Amino acid sequence: MAQLALYSAATAATVWAIVLLLPWQPWRNREVLEADGAAPPDYDLSDVTVVIPARNEASVIAATLSALEKQGAGLQVILVDDDSDDATVAIARELGLSGLRIISAQLLPSGWTGKLWAQQQGTEQVKTDLTLLLDADIELAPGMLKSLKCKLEGEKLHFVSLMAVLRLSSFWEKLLMPAFIHFFKMLYPFALANRPDHPMAAAAGGCILLKTEIIRHIGGMAAIRDAVIDDCTLAKKVKSAGYRIWVGLTHGVLSQRPYNSLADIWEMVSRTAYTQLHYSLWLLFACTAMLLLMYWLPLVSLFHFQGLAQLFSGFSVLVMLAVYLPTLRFYALHPCWSLVMPLIAGLYLLMTWTSAIRCWQGERTRWKGRVYENA
Numbered sequence: 001m002a003q004l005a006l007y008s009a010a011t012a013a014t015v016w017a018i019v020l021l022l023p024w025q026p027w028r029n030r031e032v033l034e035a036d037g038a039a040p041p042d043y044d045l046s047d048v049t050v051v052i053p054a055r056n057e058a059s060v061i062a063a064t065l066s067a068l069e070k071q072g073a074g075l076q077v078i079l080v081d082d083d084s085d086d087a088t089v090a091i092a093r094e095l096g097l098s099g100l101r102i103i104s105a106q107l108l109p110s111g112w113t114g115k116l117w118a119q120q121q122g123t124e125q126v127k128t129d130l131t132l133l134l135d136a137d138i139e140l141a142p143g144m145l146k147s148l149k150c151k152l153e154g155e156k157l158h159f160v161s162l163m164a165v166l167r168l169s170s171f172w173e174k175l176l177m178p179a180f181i182h183f184f185k186m187l188y189p190f191a192l193a194n195r196p197d198h199p200m201a202a203a204a205g206g207c208i209l210l211k212t213e214i215i216r217h218i219g220g221m222a223a224i225r226d227a228v229i230d231d232c233t234l235a236k237k238v239k240s241a242g243y244r245i246w247v248g249l250t251h252g253v254l255s256q257r258p259y260n261s262l263a264d265i266w267e268m269v270s271r272t273a274y275t276q277l278h279y280s281l282w283l284l285f286a287c288t289a290m291l292l293l294m295y296w297l298p299l300v301s302l303f304h305f306q307g308l309a310q311l312f313s314g315f316s317v318l319v320m321l322a323v324y325l326p327t328l329r330f331y332a333l334h335p336c337w338s339l340v341m342p343l344i345a346g347l348y349l350l351m352t353w354t355s356a357i358r359c360w361q362g363e364r365t366r367w368k369g370r371v372y373e374n375a
Contacts, residue, residue, distance in 0.1 A: 006312075010308075012301075016315070027185070036143040040072075043072035045146075046128070047074075047129045064256070071144065076127075078125055130152070130209060142252070148160055164255040170261075172260050175343075176259075177259065188201075190249075229272050265351075270355040273352040284356050296345070
């Protein structure tokens, strides 16, 4: 038993040492783009069209559209109403924003997700050189669109995406949402995704600025029409076509969507968790074993074993906490939240199993009242 504990603790410590020393350091926040607070209110955005798919977004659409009006002059906005049965369209019209067009999405065809079908219809109407794919709940800080445009043009990129600041008001949001971004960056290291010579691709679907010609070149959203993780799928499609992509963090892209309860976050994560594992039972078991090895075994060993096993476990716990601190610091949260990382990892593991069980029962994903079954 003592030997098994020692080997297990040593294995966990080795894995954490590898994470700490990876050349691309996915736990750091080096890929950051902030809003240009000095951007003039008449900054020329006549070459940009924003496409917003909206399904029952009455609570957030006013703030989203009002923030766009403050980005600059000449901006075109296409709001695609995806069969909303609330006041989304009425609120949008009441704002009276210049450059706003509202179109109604046609009946959802088989084989499409609702968001991508709405984006397809919106992007077909774009006439400008640049397209901003924006979720209906995303509020841009003043000058953010200028920063995106300058980043894309100044560095000769074709596709720029920013991870939104998720709402951090409730206890559950503070506990789990920063970790959502932390784990995302561990799975999709931004430093690798931003390298033209590396196959890794990643994006945050809430805010993507890209050259409109790229959408046409890859065959429109039809090329990824049934994707559950549509942002990373789109990024991979674009990058594999030879275009340069970039993904990063920011404080200037704000998600208004609330996740006040554990159940809300559970639903959000379980929509895509098993998809991340390519619907593979073996990857699910491997993920389960890895999370238990990295987050729970060191904690148990630290208090129940002695000698070298305890030393290895202490090292693992220290690294576990240390690699999470940059994320907490970026979102101005107290470092003590890192102390509950084993609990956070355990909850995300259970959410992943929920996603897998739903898939085995025939449900691929669900969102906004729609359930997408396995083919």
